[in-house]
Amino acid sequence: MAENHLTVAGVLGYHTEVASSRNESRELMDKLCRICLLVVIIGLVGALAGCRAGPQAPSIAAARLASVPEPVPPPPKKLHMVAVGDIMLDRSVGQKINANGCAGIIEQVAEQLRQADITFGNLECPLSTVGPHQPSGACVFRADPKTVKVLVLGGFDILSLANNHTLNSGAAALLQTLDHLTQAGIAYVGAARQREHGSEPTFFAVQDIRVGFMAYTDLSFTHGSYSKVDRELSRLRAQITEAENNCNILIVSYHWGQEYRRRPTARQMEVAHASIEAGADLVLGHHPHVLEGVEIYQKKLIMYSMGNFIFDQRSGERMESGIFDLYYTQGRGWRVEMTPVWIPRSRLGPEYAAGERRTRILERFQQMSADLGTAVQIANGRAYVDYPTHQPNSKQVAEPSPVPTKVAY
Numbered sequence: 001m002a003e004n005h006l007t008v009a010g011v012l013g014y015h016t017e018v019a020s021s022r023n024e025s026r027e028l029m030d031k032l033c034r035i036c037l038l039v040v041i042i043g044l045v046g047a048l049a050g051c052r053a054g055p056q057a058p059s060i061a062a063a064r065l066a067s068v069p070e071p072v073p074p075p076p077k078k079l080h081m082v083a084v085g086d087i088m089l090d091r092s093v094g095q096k097i098n099a100n101g102c103a104g105i106i107e108q109v110a111e112q113l114r115q116a117d118i119t120f121g122n123l124e125c126p127l128s129t130v131g132p133h134q135p136s137g138a139c140v141f142r143a144d145p146k147t148v149k150v151l152v153l154g155g156f157d158i159l160s161l162a163n164n165h166t167l168n169s170g171a172a173a174l175l176q177t178l179d180h181l182t183q184a185g186i187a188y189v190g191a192a193r194q195r196e197h198g199s200e201p202t203f204f205a206v207q208d209i210r211v212g213f214m215a216y217t218d219l220s221f222t223h224g225s226y227s228k229v230d231r232e233l234s235r236l237r238a239q240i241t242e243a244e245n246n247c248n249i250l251i252v253s254y255h256w257g258q259e260y261r262r263r264p265t266a267r268q269m270e271v272a273h274a275s276i277e278a279g280a281d282l283v284l285g286h287h288p289h290v291l292e293g294v295e296i297y298q299k300k301l302i303m304y305s306m307g308n309f310i311f312d313q314r315s316g317e318r319m320e321s322g323i324f325d326l327y328y329t330q331g332r333g334w335r336v337e338m339t340p341v342w343i344p345r346s347r348l349g350p351e352y353a354a355g356e357r358r359t360r361i362l363e364r365f366q367q368m369s370a371d372l373g374t375a376v377q378i379a380n381g382r383a384y385v386d387y388p389t390h391q392p393n394s395k396q397v398a399e400p401s402p403v404p405t406k407v408a409y
Helices: 003-051 062-064 091-100 110-114 145-152 171-183 234-242 266-278 355-370
Strands: 078-087 118-123 158-160 187-189 204-208 211-220 247-255 282-286 295-299 300-303 308-310 318-329 333-342 378-379 384-387
Touching: 062 211, 078 110, 078 211, 078 282, 110 318, 118 247, 118 266, 145 171, 158 211, 171 187, 187 211, 211 234, 211 266, 234 247, 234 266, 247 266, 266 282, 266 295, 266 300, 295 384, 308 318, 318 355, 333 355, 355 378, 355 384
Parallel strands: 078 118, 078 308, 118 158, 158 187, 211 247, 247 282, 282 300
Antiparallel strands: 078 318, 204 211, 295 300, 318 333, 333 384, 378 384
16 A cells, blocks of 8 residues: 555656646746747838838948939030220321231221130121222222231121121122132121122021020111011011021120210111010111110110221210120039220221220210119129020030131231
8 A cells, every 4th residue: 555655646646747847838938928029029120210210221232322322413504705995997097007917907906806606796897899989978898809808807707797898899899708708717797799688697506505686677778788677577576586596695796876986876776676576585786886775675785886897987985895704514504704995096906905094985975874773883894794594505406617717817
């Protein structure tokens, strides 16, 4: 019985140990489950926090992509143009050329003219050996063809021939003029070998900017011209709009107004405003033989009269004018600088004004422009006009001729 008692006790002890072991296993499993659950919860919390905090650190590929520098935008396109007024190479000017040579007329200001991409002026005489010639009294001008060297030395790229003197000596003289200019590498506008083509534009390319020029006369008296403004302006508007579709910047030149008048006429302003509305970006004026003010209309500049540049008229305001530097920068707009010049009777070529004369020219130009609502600043001996940016025509247009290289003659 004792052995049986011990045996039963041993069995009971064995079962007790087994039960205890099972309890320990359950506790261990419970701990493991709680640990796993805690890990899952921590992971979910971290994921949620990551979503709220935004994207995590970039991958290696993304980091490499971010390290590639952004492309540098191309520099803005620029255009530098110089414009001057009336140029007449006959009469007393022709005599000075015979006496002192062509360089003596233009050498004082030639460097400034030649620095521009495009240099423009109004040639107020044919260059010919044929046709009528009565420079004194009747003002029938005809300059010696050799005087074209003045224009070459001055770096002129294009000249308006739309004025009341181009046909002074007849159609044959005009054809000679066109030939002499072409041989000298100078373009022209406002005239042509056939009358019906006289109003057609001339195009240039400067740094991928396509620049167009047109030129007209608009005078109240009878005169010879192959390019006249129609009274109703309907034909003018259509021609400007057509030209504007073939260039990025369109410049229109007019021989207009009344001689020796400081303020533009109502007709000048009507034509100028119509030109801007039709698509012109810049209007250049001449014929009054004195300076007139400038106006900004619909963010475009109108220069009503640039005065005489090479001429032999009476001393005073008729022999005082300016060289107009026009700077265009893509995305910024235009800046105009006017440098005062005058024409001494002793040499009949332009030179820089100084002292009281320079101040007088600048202040007169400033006041005339103010009368047209345009603010002109004066500093460092020059007049400045900055006007709001306008975007030139960005259409893809046919490739025009490049600007001829300025070379010595």
